[in-house]
Amino acid sequence: MRMSIPADDEVRDEPVTLAGWLRARPDDALVRLFLLRPDLATPPPPDFDILAARLEVRVSVARAMERLDTGACEVLEALTLLPGGVSLDRLATLCGVDGEAVAGLAAVVDRLRELGLVWGDGDGLRVVGMVVDLVGSRPLGLGRPVRECLGAYRQNQLARIAGVLGEPVAARAELIETLGRRFDDPAAVRGWLDDCSPRARALLDRLAAGPALGTSAEAGRVPVLAGARGPVEELLARGLVIGIDEETVELPREVGLAARGERPAGPLHPRPPALTGTEIGVPAADGAAALAAGTVVRWVATILDAWGAAPVTPLRTGGLSVRDLRAAARLLDTDERTAAFVVELAAAAGLVDATAGVDVQYMPTATYDRWGTELVPARWAALVEGWLRAPVASWLVGERDERGRQIAAMSLDVRRPAAVEVRAEVLRALAAAPPGVAPDDASLRALLAWRSPRRSGSLLAAMIDGTLAEAELLGLIGRGAPTTVGRLLAARLEAERADPARLAGSPSRPSGGDAALCAQLADALAPLLPAPVEELLLQADLTAVAPGPLTPTAAARVARMADVESTGAATVYRFSEDSLRRALDSGLTAEEIHAELDRLARTGVPQGLSYLIDDTARRHGRLRAGPAASYLRCDDTALLAEVVASRRTQALGLRRIAPTIVISPLPTAEVLVGLRDAGYSPVAEAADGRVLLSRPTVHRTPARSRPASNDVADSRLAQARDVLRLVRRGDDGAREVRAAVDAARGVGVGFTRSAPLILVMLQGAVRERRRVLLGYVDQQGTPRDRIVRPTAVDGGWLSAWDEISAASRRFALHRVTGVAEVDDTFGVPSVGGATQR
Template structure:
């Protein structure tokens, strides 16, 4: 039995009184794992382990630590006693409640006490290079904030707008690329190098920024992980059609709403000053036992703030200040004044390139991306139309007529003759390959292949190319006739595989009529598995649900067993024959034959009590 058995007994008793939600909150906050925990005594021991306590203290700010340290140094203080011992004003009641909820201190009848292992660890902190209990209370924060002058703010706003515009454009490219081909995660999390490179090339950003931009898109619920990999969500389509500044508004509101309370408080307090070294110094003071952990978190949020133009050069921009102080709409208005004006006309050139003299309106950009490849993305973006990009557009539902209408609407230079020929030729060639679904009842001849889809064409030479194309080997295409190949994969898998390989493929229904297939977007409807905390609470409840509600004999026996082995003094409540409850201060020595033997500390004599008459066991002094 651990040396802190008395604390374990007291904590186990309190844990048993918590409801499921309180337990789940505690287990999640303390990051308790299921392994080896069978009951509330095991849970109490796990929570009072030195490493677990240190981990919990490392995530607390100095005001909370000061309250816990004060409780550990004073004899059973009240909230008023704790407040009187602190030199700086704080919401002591809230901090005490938070510490109780984290199972770092206990409360009884309006008084507080620190669990012995918590007191011992805080006492040892100076030897670990951490502040003493006195230093936690008295040490002042670092010096004043570094304010920003107006001249510097002009340059900061310009830089932040450039970065914000670039990020919204990069995320549009990310969504387009993931709609074309999902990105598969690694088993250990994150994206593999091939996908990182592919997405980085599509977004025209350094490889180091891909993961951060991917995280921004996930936070804004524009992408989600499905069985196929990372895909755009249904909300992504609406986002793509918004103006650039409205796109930015969605991203920064998601960033701000996902800030944890401690990070939000840190950044909000510094909405009008530089972050950089002064922020890191303050973090080191505020989180003395978790400075490295907290610095990493601040770095992630401040890095994303720079990408989004909330800050530039470690300083909040004008739109960033509005966001940090809680006015997202004012932030959007401020950024709108900094963003370049959008255009709705382009130059279509004879070399099949398309030049936008400014940021293209998102509605037109989305349509143009469907039939052209993006070559460069900046204030003046360039696109290139190829046979492959036109085929992709036709496969996504565009027609020769809709493509001509779009280019006529957008082009300041009309449709050059080389492009006119290419559109006509591609449209005529499109559908030379047809992909359809095989229905077993109507296609019995394909049953031997286990086929689920077919590819047909009048061009036997083109079908022969498909059959020997090694880049299509994953589709398992097998000849089943002169004009037909079959595959064991579904129609959409084969269709998109051929489309990505730049073949002139069209999908058709059972009647042979062309249909448009859409890539499936993430649905966000997957069932959420129970968390470790929920599973552990269920396990603890299963272990106690069969106990009688009033006495819980198994629970009482376990408490007494702990007291015997640890030689603890406990208060035992006994129901007398006349119905009275009598409390004895006992040191249990043995349990046998349904009876408890114990030393009565007040009367200084041995007592033997029937277990069936014991109604409660509590730690001495509780």
């Protein structure tokens, strides 16, 4: 028979649980929870009880807390000081907040609730139990509860404090509880503070401001109040500070809260620190950004053109060899770290990849050809979008890993998943600076520390430095100040942080990435760059100046006829016999070269250049080489005789076999190179006499499919909704099963037998010092039940006091079959007499 699930009004009087609260949450809130904490949905939890257990997992909670700023962390720590089920007004009183500031506090609580770190509505705010463990025993700079601190004292020391407070001497445990009850009265504690001497009160105020620990040579003794010498001994005698070892004293939490007066939580930091720096000016920053954008696009094109002609072979362990990286740096005329960044940037944008098969090589992908036809703003935007999403720390290239090996570019060693989030956080922090202001390093790091106080370490500092350097190279920062395009990108990142599913349904591009973001970035950069031109200033010294960036088509045509001599705001090309011969070899005729230059030249073609084109074309192809191993043929017998007799061609082994034909034992390619070095201009021909065009060999590998950012957002949103449907369906089934079992047994709540819930209950029992009924299987396979008092859960073992054997025991967690709550707590630390739950 199908069992019915109790209606909401029938279970309204049940104790509030995390699983029950989750069950009552609207679907949109749960979907957002899965988006903010995707680990909760992998794999999908079968019901809300398991989901509630995952909200208590240490790693998951720690990862969620890393996303909190300092203000949210302080509010979360304040909540751990209060008993479970408090109101927002009670929290506001503890934080010393009133008036309009309460709305800001409510917004912070909503954010904590979205992340699943706080649960409950109205007057029932609670933190998940693992938050208490991660915050530690001394939140907000306060000390531990007085009962825990007094545990370090011997019987005679406790007796002296009891005498000062007018309490009779009793057994040690009873005395600790008696003194704890006295300290639970805030009014009494404030009265004791008023009785202190000015020097002792000043010391109390200093410890109350945090941290609550101090060093003193008198820490190991509790003197008689009448014989106290100095403020430390006076406070020790009164029990207002407690010596926890021979050299350290601690201010109990109850005393610290009373000493802080109207702001028990102490000074909070709800607002970020302001950025300070040097005024650069928006035009100067944007000008530097435009120059950097053009430079990085040219760098990528230079590297990939070279790798397209001659692909490089990676190391056996993966990555780019030091020799190839140095060659790339020489090609770009920059340092190796910048070259590594350019290579990783191209890979992140999907423009270069390793080939499939055994003989792996790095070469441009098919995407590179399409990328090369776009204008500079679009090409730059594609690079920035790839960099933004790539979990790569290129600044690690050249460093040593934990095994002492040098980290190679494009290897797995440069992959750092945290780089994406740190990169976004740095860009958002930079955008907080006023327009045109370059923030100084100290204020920027102070802001980043406020935004992510639980992140620290040398790796984080290096990530910040690396992100700033890369953003400067990309033009997101200009002369240290965030640029117009940098602010646009930061605004997009801030919107994504506020709504992880905001990209769902936006247009995408086939090659992957975020087409909308690329279009926005390109549109923002375009006004900062000079307009593309299709004209050259040809000069009599055989150079040509492009007064602006050439269009992709014009740049490709000019590159076939001339060599780049210098780059910058204007590009200088040089024409030479070699460059013109390259154009003729690629299939252009002299007439086509003249026509192209006539179209591009603003002031006409100089006579010297016209003569050079005609002279090179006239001599081009008069000699023809072919396979014999190779041969030369020429209708001009005098020229052929000159070639054979020349001392500069003797290494070619030429031998005349007919008036118009000469053969050589060398391959055709070597004969062509030798003749050109000797000053001649031969061309190659096929076996049927047709001229072979010597276009450069271009290598390509298929572009690897990259998921578009909006496609990922769509997938995540759909997955979160699917997971929610599975959870609700599974939860309904689990509740029906439990109702059927309870009805068949005629009992109410029994053992909890789900492994995740067992762990959560045991961790809660440790925190709350609560007894539980433990079911387990011993080494002989015999099931047993024990009433125990858990003291620690660590490393797969439960440490607990066994009430049957009156001894401390350890239980293997994998042998625990069930846990049930037992009434009666023992020695529970409290704030204001209430237990934290």
